[in-house]
Amino acid sequence: MSRATLLRQERRRVALLASLDGEYLDEVLLKFAFLRRIYLAMPPGSVVTLHDVVGILEDEDLGLSDESAIAILAKSGLIAATDVGWALCEVVLPVHPLVTEAEQGGLTLTHGEIVGLLTEGGGETMNTSIDELLRCLDRTSRWGAVIAGSVPEQLDGVPCFWEYPGGIYTVFNLDPASVTTSDAFRLIVERVRVGARPLALSDDERRSVCRLWQMLLDLKRTDTDWNHGSFSVAGEDDDFVGAFDSERPDLGPCPTVDATGGALVALCAALRTDLLAEPTPATGLLEERTHDAIRDGVAFILRCQHATGGWPLFRYEGDAFPMFERDVSSWYAVDGLSAAVRSGLLDDATTAAARAAALSFLELAERSVHLQGDTATWTPDFSTALASDSGTIQATASVALALGAIGSAWPELSKRTGPLRRGAARGIARRWAPDPEALAVINFRVPTWDGPAPTKFPWEWPLDALVVQVLSDVDEPWSDELSARLNAAVVGFLTTEVNGHWNDVLMKRDSGKDRAVVGTTIFFHTSLLAYVARQAAIARSSFTPPTTHAPCGFQSEG
Amino acid sequence: MTVVTRELVARESEKIFANSPAFNALVPMAGRAAPQRKLASIVSGEIPARFVRLSDLLGAGKTFFLDAAVNRLAADGLIDEPTEFLHADFRDLGDFSIIQHSQVRLLAVDELDRKAERDVLLRTVEAAARWQGEDGRIVILTGDYALKNEDLVSVVGEPETLDLEPLDQVLLTRALASRLAKALRQFYPRGEDLDAEASEAAESFFDPELLPALLPQTDPPVATFREVLGILQKMSQVLPMDSQPTVMTPETFRAAAAAEGTRRRPPAQAEFIEALYAEVRDRRAAGTPFPPMLVHEFPWLSEMSEGNAAKYERDVIDPLIRTKLLLPMGVPYAPPAYRRTPGPYLPTVRAFLNAALL
Numbered sequence: 040m041s042r043a044t045l046l047r048q049e050r051r052r053v054a055l056l057a058s059l060d061g062e063y064l065d066e067v068l069l070k071f072a073f074l075r076r077i078y079l080a081m082p083p084g085s086v087v088t089l090h091d092v093v094g095i096l097e098d099e100d101l102g103l104s105d106e107s108a109i110a111i112l113a114k115s116g117l118i119a120a121t122d123v124g125w126a127l128c129e130v131v132l133p134v135h136p137l138v139t140e141a142e143q144g145g146l147t148l149t150h151g152e153i154v155g156l157l158t159e160g161g162g163e164t165m166n167t168s169i170d171e172l173l174r175c176l177d178r179t180s181r182w183g184a185v186i187a188g189s190v191p192e193q194l195d196g197v198p199c200f201w202e203y204p205g206g207i208y209t210v211f212n213l214d215p216a217s218v219t220t221s222d223a224f225r226l227i228v229e230r231v232r233v234g235a236r237p238l239a240l241s242d243d244e245r246r247s248v249c250r251l252w253q254m255l256l257d258l259k260r261t262d263t264d265w266n267h268g269s270f271s272v273a274g275e276d277d278d279f280v281g282a283f284d285s286e287r288p289d290l291g292p293c294p295t296v297d298a299t300g301g302a303l304v305a306l307c308a309a310l311r312t313d314l315l316a317e318p319t320p321a322t323g324l325l326e327e328r329t330h331d332a333i334r335d336g337v338a339f340i341l342r343c344q345h346a347t348g349g350w351p352l353f354r355y356e357g358d359a360f361p362m363f364e365r366d367v368s369s370w371y372a373v374d375g376l377s378a379a380v381r382s383g384l385l386d387d388a389t390t391a392a393a394r395a396a397a398l399s400f401l402e403l404a405e406r407s408v409h410l411q412g413d414t415a416t417w418t419p420d421f422s423t424a425l426a427s428d429s430g431t432i433q434a435t436a437s438v439a440l441a442l443g444a445i446g447s448a449w450p451e452l453s454k455r456t457g458p459l460r461r462g463a464a465r466g467i468a469r470r471w472a473p474d475p476e477a478l479a480v481i482n483f484r485v486p487t488w489d490g491p492a493p494t495k496f497p498w499e500w501p502l503d504a505l506v507v508q509v510l511s512d513v514d515e516p517w518s519d520e521l522s523a524r525l526n527a528a529v530v531g532f533l534t535t536e537v538n539g540h541w542n543d544v545l546m547k548r549d550s551g552k553d554r555a556v557v558g559t560t561i562f563f564h565t566s567l568l569a570y571v572a573r574q575a576a577i578a579r580s581s582f583t584p585p586t587t588h589a590p591c592g593f594q595s596e597g
Numbered sequence: 598m599t600v601v602t603r604e605l606v607a608r609e610s611e612k613i614f615a616n617s618p619a620f621n622a623l624v625p626m627a628g629r630a631a632p633q634r635k636l637a638s639i640v641s642g643e644i645p646a647r648f649v650r651l652s653d654l655l656g657a658g659k660t661f662f663l664d665a666a667v668n669r670l671a672a673d674g675l676i677d678e679p680t681e682f683l684h685a686d687f688r689d690l691g692d693f694s695i696i697q698h699s700q701v702r703l704l705a706v707d708e709l710d711r712k713a714e715r716d717v718l719l720r721t722v723e724a725a726a727r728w729q730g731e732d733g734r735i736v737i738l739t740g741d742y743a744l745k746n747e748d749l750v751s752v753v754g755e756p757e758t759l760d761l762e763p764l765d766q767v768l769l770t771r772a773l774a775s776r777l778a779k780a781l782r783q784f785y786p787r788g789e790d791l792d793a794e795a796s797e798a799a800e801s802f803f804d805p806e807l808l809p810a811l812l813p814q815t816d817p818p819v820a821t822f823r824e825v826l827g828i829l830q831k832m833s834q835v836l837p838m839d840s841q842p843t844v845m846t847p848e849t850f851r852a853a854a855a856a857e858g859t860r861r862r863p864p865a866q867a868e869f870i871e872a873l874y875a876e877v878r879d880r881r882a883a884g885t886p887f888p889p890m891l892v893h894e895f896p897w898l899s900e901m902s903e904g905n906a907a908k909y910e911r912d913v914i915d916p917l918i919r920t921k922l923l924l925p926m927g928v929p930y931a932p933p934a935y936r937r938t939p940g941p942y943l944p945t946v947r948a949f950l951n952a953a954l955l
Contacts, residue, residue: 100919102919106911
C-alpha cells in the first residue's frame with residue numbers, strides 16, 4: 040500500500056474519530072448507537088425522526104434531552120436538516136476543531152467509507168465457498184464432541200450454556216437440559232441425515248461421543264406406563280424451567296414430546312454413523328438399547344397426539360389438564376416418527392400407526408393454513424389469531440419442515456405436502472430480511488404435575504438459521520435476489536461463529552457475557568447442512584461428471 | 598454454618614437475581630389474587646365490563662400477571678386460551694381488522710405507553726373500541742400511566758381497573774428464598790432442608806439500614822422487581838468470595854457503586870441530583886415520606902417561572918428520567934403541556950439508594 044493511501048486511510052480514521060468525539064460519555068454512546076441502529080442500516084438520504092432518536096436515548100439510558108441529542112448528531116455530521124426534516128448524510132463532515140486545521144475535504148467521510156471502516160475484515164468479503172462452509176460444519180461437529188467430553192460427571196444431561204475462558208468449556212448453569220442433550224449429540228450425527236459421511240473422530244472424541252450417546256439413552260423414562268418411552272432428565276431441566284417440582288422429586292419433571300422427538304431423530308441418525316463400526320460388548324448393548332428406545336419413543340409420541348392431529352408439549356394421562364397443540368412440538372414429533380419409520384426398526388402395526396399419525400398432522404396443516412395468493416403460512420400453535428412476522432416465519436418454517444419429514448418417510452404423500460411447502464417457502468421469503476441478531480421468540484407454558492405452569496417460558500430461535508434451513512430444504516427455486524439474501528445470512532453465520540459454536544444473543548446484550556449455547560448452535564449447524572446439501576445438489580445437476588467421480592460428501596480435508 | 602455463603606451468592610448472582618429474558622428463573626406468584634379474581638368476574642360476566650385497564654410502571658409485572666391470570670381462567674373453563682385469548686403488541690394489531698373475524702374474545706393490547714406517540718395511542722384505543730363492538734368481547738388495555746389519560750381512553754368510557762399490589766418485603770423475600778433454594782440444590786444435590794436454609798437466609802439477607810432505601814415507602818410505590826433485582830445483582834458481584842453468611846449492607850452497595858464508576862454529567866444535571874439527594878436525606882432523617890413533586894415543588898426550584906420550568910423539564914428532567922434516576926408519575930400527553938414524561942416526579946430506587954448511602 041502506498042504512503043499516500045496509508046495517509047488517506049489515517050485521515051479517514053481521524054475523521055471518524057472526530058465525528059464520534061464528545062464531551063460526555065453519553066454523547067459518544069448516542070453516536071455509536073445511532074451508527075449501529077440507523078446510519079449503517081439505512082441508505083443515505085433516509086429521513087430520521089425525533090422518535091427514532093428518542094428511541095435510542097431511552098433504550099440506551101442516555102442522559103440527554105431530545106434537543107441536545109439532535110444537535111449532537113448534527114454536529115457529528117451524521118444527519119443534516121432538510122425540507123422534510125433530518126436526513127442521513129451521504130458525506131459526513133463533522134463540526135470539530137480539527138476540521139478547520141485540515142485541508143479542504145480532508146476530514147470528510149462518505150457513507151461507504153464509514154461502512155468500510157467499521158466492518159473491516161467482514162461484510163461482503165466473507166468467503167462462503169462450499170469448502171469454507173464444510174470447514175465450519177466440521178468445527179461445529181468437533182465442538183459437539185468437546186462438549187460431550189466436558190459435561191460434569193454428576194449431571195445426567197448436557198447443560199444449555201457454556202463459558203469458555205481460555206478455550207476451556209465450563210458449564211454456566213449446573214442444570215442439565217433434555218432437548219439440549221439430543222441437540223449436542225445431533226451436532227455430531229446430524230450430517231448423515233442429508234447424506235454426508237460421518238466426521239472422522241479421534242479415539243478421545245469417539246469415547247466422549249459414545250458417552251453422550253449412553254447419556255441420551257439413560258434419559259429414557261420407564262417410571263410409569265404413560266411416560267414409558269419419553270425422554271427427560273431426572274431433576275431440574277433447563278430447557279423447561281419449572282417442570283420439576285423439588286417437593287415431589289420422585290416424579291421427575293414432566294417429560295416432553297419435544298425432548299422425545301429430538302432424541303428419536305438423534306438416535307436414528309446415530310445408527311447410520313460409524314460410531315459402532317468396531318463391535319464390542321459395549322457397542323452391542325448401545326445398539327440394542329437404541330433400538331428399544333426408538334420403539335418406545337415412538338409409542339410415547341403416538342400416545343401424545345391429539346385427535347385434531349397436532350402434538351402438545353406434553354399430553355397428560357387421561358387429559359387431566361388441557362395442553363394445546365403446538366407447531367414446535369408437532370415438528371419434533373413428526374420428525375421423530377419419520378426418522379423412526381425410515382430406520383426400519385418398527386413393526387408393521389407401529390409403522391401403520393405412524394403413517395396414520397402423519398396423515399392426521401397433514402390434515403391439520405391443510406385445515407389451518409392461511410393461503411394468500413401463492414403463499415402459504417401458519418400462525419403459532421395453528422390457531423393464534425395474530426402473529427408478528429417473526430412468529431409467522433417461525434410457525435410456517437416448523438410446519439414446512441414437519442411436512443418435509445412426512446415426505447421423506449412417505450413419498451406418496453408428497454403430492455399433498457409439496458404444494459404446501461412451496462407456498463410456505465414463498466410466504467417466508469416475502470416476510471424475511473437477513474439479520475444476524477433476529478430471534479423468533481416462542482412463549483409457552485411448561486407442563487408441571489399440577490397442570491400448565493402459570494407463567495410462560497420463552498425459547499429463542501435464531502431466525503436467519505431457521506429460514507435458511509427451510510428455504511434450502513424446500514424444492515422451490517430461488518430468485519437471484521433471494522439467493523443474495525440467503526448468502527448474506529450465511530455470511531452472518533460465519534461472522535458470528537466462535538470456534539464451532541454460536542453465543543447467546545440476549546446474554547450478550549444484557550450482561551455483555553459471551554456464552555456458547557448448544558440449542559442455538561444446532562440450528563446453525565442444521566441450517567448450514569441444508570444449505571450445503573442444496574448447493575451440492577445444484578452443482579451435481581449442473582454438469583455430468585466423469586463416470587469415475589462420485590459425490591464426495593462433506594468430509595473436508597483441512 | 599450457613600450454606601448460603603457470600604461466595605455462593607457472588608458466583609450465582611446472575612441466576613439468583615435474573616430479571617430479563619436472557620436467563621429464565623421462576624418468580625413466585627403472590628399479591629395477585631385480588632386482581633385475578635376481578636378479571637375472572639369480568640370474563641364470567643359477573644362484572645359487566647367490556648374494557649379493562651392494566652396500567653403500571655415498566656417492570657411491575659403486568660405480563661407476568663396476565664400470563665398467570667389467563668392460565669387460571671383457562672383452568673376454570675372460562676376461556677379457551679389458544680383460540681379465545683390474544684396478547685398482542687398494539688403495533689401488530691394495526692386497525693384490528695386482522696382479528697375482526699377471529700374467535701378472540703379476550704384481547705390484551707400491550708405496550709400502550711409513553712414511548713408511542715399520542716396520536717398513535719388514540720387511534721389504537723379507538724380501533725379497540727370498534728373491535729370490541731361485538732358482544733362478548735373484552736379488551737384489556739395494558740401499558741403505563743398513559744392509560745390514565747382520560748382524553749385518550751374516553752372513547753371506551755370508564756374502564757375497570759386491575760391494580761397490581763406493589764413489591765414489598767414479603768414478596769421480595771419469598772422470591773429470593775425460591776431462587777436461593779434452586780442455587781443450593783445445584784451445589785448440594787444431596788443436601789437436606791435446603792428450602793428451610795434458603796428461607797432463613799432470605800429473611801436475614803438485608804441489613805435493616807438498606808431496606809428502607811431498597812423498598813422506599815412512596816405513594817405511589819416505585820420499587821419493581823426488575824429494578825430491585827438488577828441492583829441486587831450488581832451488589833452481589835462485589836461480595837467477598839468467602840464462607841460468611843450473605844447480608845447485603847450499605848457497604849455492599851457502596852462497593853458496587855464504586856465498581857460501576859460515576860458518569861460525568863452536565864452541570865445542571867449534576868446540581869439537580871445533588872439537591873435531590875440532599876432532600877431525600879433530609880426527609881429520611883425527619884421521618885417524612887418523599888412525595889411526588891412537580892418541578893416548582895422541588896424546594897430548590899421553588900422560584901422557577903412556568904416558562905423556565907418547561908425548558909428545565911426538557912433540558913434537565915428528561916435526561917435524568919432516561920438515566921433512571923427519576924420517574925415521571927404524571928399522566929402522559931395530558932393538557933396543557935402534553936408532555937410524554939410529565940411530573941410529578943419521584944426518585945427511583947437507585948436514586949434513593951444513592952442518596953441514602955453514598
